[in-house]
Amino acid sequence: MSAADIITALAGSHLNQKIRTQMTISAETIPTGIELADIERDQWARFKGRLRTNVGEDFYTSWFARMDLERIHDDCVHMTVPTKFLKSWIQAHYADRVLACWQSEAPSVKRIELTVRTAMRCAAPVKDAKAPLGQPRPELGNGASRPAPELRNTATAPVSASHDALGGSPLDPRLTFATFVMGRSNTLAHAAARQVAEGRRGDSVMFNPLYIHAGVGLGKTHLLQAVTWAGNSNPERKVLYLTAEKFMYGFVAALKSQTALAFKEALRGIDVLVIDDLQFLQGKSTQSEFCHTLNALIDAGRQVVIAADRPPSDLESLDDRVRSRLAGGLVVEMGSLGEELRLEILKSRVSAAKAHHATFDVPMPVLEYLAKTITHNGRDLEGAINRLLAHSKLNATTVTLEMAEREVRDLVRPMEPKRVKIEDIQRVVARQYNVSRSDLLSSRRTANVVRPRQVAMYLAKTLTLRSLPEIGRRFGGRDHTTVLHAVRKIEALVAKDVSLSDEVELLKRQLQE
Numbered sequence: 001m002s003a004a005d006i007i008t009a010l011a012g013s014h015l016n017q018k019i020r021t022q023m024t025i026s027a028e029t030i031p032t033g034i035e036l037a038d039i040e041r042d043q044w045a046r047f048k049g050r051l052r053t054n055v056g057e058d059f060y061t062s063w064f065a066r067m068d069l070e071r072i073h074d075d076c077v078h079m080t081v082p083t084k085f086l087k088s089w090i091q092a093h094y095a096d097r098v099l100a101c102w103q104s105e106a107p108s109v110k111r112i113e114l115t116v117r118t119a120m121r122c123a124a125p126v127k128d129a130k131a132p133l134g135q136p137r138p139e140l141g142n143g144a145s146r147p148a149p150e151l152r153n154t155a156t157a158p159v160s161a162s163h164d165a166l167g168g169s170p171l172d173p174r175l176t177f178a179t180f181v182m183g184r185s186n187t188l189a190h191a192a193a194r195q196v197a198e199g200r201r202g203d204s205v206m207f208n209p210l211y212i213h214a215g216v217g218l219g220k221t222h223l224l225q226a227v228t229w230a231g232n233s234n235p236e237r238k239v240l241y242l243t244a245e246k247f248m249y250g251f252v253a254a255l256k257s258q259t260a261l262a263f264k265e266a267l268r269g270i271d272v273l274v275i276d277d278l279q280f281l282q283g284k285s286t287q288s289e290f291c292h293t294l295n296a297l298i299d300a301g302r303q304v305v306i307a308a309d310r311p312p313s314d315l316e317s318l319d320d321r322v323r324s325r326l327a328g329g330l331v332v333e334m335g336s337l338g339e340e341l342r343l344e345i346l347k348s349r350v351s352a353a354k355a356h357h358a359t360f361d362v363p364m365p366v367l368e369y370l371a372k373t374i375t376h377n378g379r380d381l382e383g384a385i386n387r388l389l390a391h392s393k394l395n396a397t398t399v400t401l402e403m404a405e406r407e408v409r410d411l412v413r414p415m416e417p418k419r420v421k422i423e424d425i426q427r428v429v430a431r432q433y434n435v436s437r438s439d440l441l442s443s444r445r446t447a448n449v450v451r452p453r454q455v456a457m458y459l460a461k462t463l464t465l466r467s468l469p470e471i472g473r474r475f476g477g478r479d480h481t482t483v484l485h486a487v488r489k490i491e492a493l494v495a496k497d498v499s500l501s502d503e504v505e506l507l508k509r510q511l512q513e
């Protein structure tokens with residue numbers, strides 16, 4: 001097998017990037033690269049565990065889940081993140097903690113370096129999609145940012161002129177409806193996205209905006225890009241895919257170059273505006289511009305599709321007007337990928353890989369093992385198949401269960417505690433004390449409502465990462481001091497009242513199961 005074949009087979013995972021780096025020196029160094037990668041991979045897994053504990057689950061998910069290890073060299077750890085925004089945020093707010101977590105793992109580490117990677121999902125600028133598939137794109141150099149061909153869509157992807165005019169975010173040709181696997185957790189989101197994608201100019205808009213939210217790696221970007229690709233196949237429609245970050249930079253750049261008016265007008269001429277990662281929209285003037293754009297498009301009967309990692313009510317940094325406009329359309333949550341869906345995604349990844357590597361196969365027991373143990377997200381499933389493909393190609397061996405166990409061990413994570421939502425707390429507490437949820441949110445002060453409300457606030461503080469003001473807001477707009485009082489009161493009571501303590505424990509267990 002040629003070096004180019006191996007690089008092509010490896011495109012994608014961060015392990016692969018490391019091996020690719022070695023490949024540029026000499027093809028003979030590959031086996032050493034794998035041993036090194038194994039050690040680094042273990043350190044990386046332990047480092048992530050430390051960081052997760054250090055910053056807390058929610059912060060970890062928001063800021064670090066998409067950070068990858070590039071390499072460890074001398075006293076410096078090189079890591080990558082997908083966007084400039086994440087890089088500057090982590091550097092400004094978390095550099096010390098990241099370094100400290102590395103130092104507890106490897107005391108010789110003195111520095112950390114973060115760079116913005118040309119992520120796979122940003123790897124294929126729209127205009128490149130016309131390049132014949134399977135052929136290298138000259139501007140991508142050593143192939144570092146070329147999508148893994150085994151996972152590419154085989155159809156020639158259409159191109160939207162609007163992207164060029166407005167500088168839409170790059171699209172990944174693999175992320176289409178054809179490659180999106182449906183399951184219980186995403187049926188509604190998929191159906192709504194399809195409906196939006198298939199609409200024609202002038203059709204009445206059924207749900208606007210369509211707002212899809214889900215945790216990291218559960219398929220939001222895949223679905224949004226699928227809408228964009230499908231929408232672009234209709235030459236009459238202008239479909240624009242933008243990350244919130246790109247929207248932000250576009251607007252700021254337009255302000256600086258005094259072309260803000262042209263920017264706004266161009267945006268308002270879009271038929272379908274698709275915005276990804278809305279949780280990253282920052283800044284008062286950008287939010288206000290976003291709100292105007294949203295209103296203008298919706299009022300003109302144009303479609304808006306949005307994805308974020310949380311529901312509109314939890315986008316705490318967003319202006320209330322934007323939040324309520326977002327909540328006014330169809331809000332759909334995509335749940336975690338169940339085992340059945342994970343298995344189907346793995347199967348579809350393998351058959352896509354087989355189209356380019358005919359001898360590659362993954363026996364059913366291995367697929368079942370992966371589906372059972374890699375529970376976290378779709379990105380890890382993709383990484384697992386890429387690793388098995390790389391390993392079997394490099395060593396010319398077939399995939400076995402033993403090999404899979406070894407190759408993916410850092411992707412197998414212990415069961416994480418369930419993320420508890422304030423709505424769930426209110427529902428469960430209301431049921432337990434036989435009051436209604438609206439009683440809990442009301443201003444009623446009768447004893448049968450006051451105690452359950454205090455218990456619910458206490459649980460919201462102990463089981464979620466929400467701040468006191470946010471909890472107050474979610475309990476009928478109360479002040480943070482009321483929440484603090486409730487928390488202290490229940491803490492004191494639980495310490496001396498065994499039956500209340502048991503009751504609270506039971507509620508906690510119900511919520512976390």
Ligand SMILES: Nc1ncnc2c1ncn2[C@@H]1O[C@H](COP(=O)(O)OP(=O)(O)OP(=O)(O)O)[C@@H](O)[C@H]1O
Nearest residue numbers: 179180181215216217218219220221222378379382
């Ligand atoms: N239902 C699915 N069918 C096929 N592939 C999926 C599905 N869900 C997730 N994936 C795959 O999992 C990977 C991660 O998905 P994606 O990037 O869409 O996640 P995301 O929800 O946007 O995550 P993030 O919050 O990090 O942006 C991608 O490779 C995607 O193709």
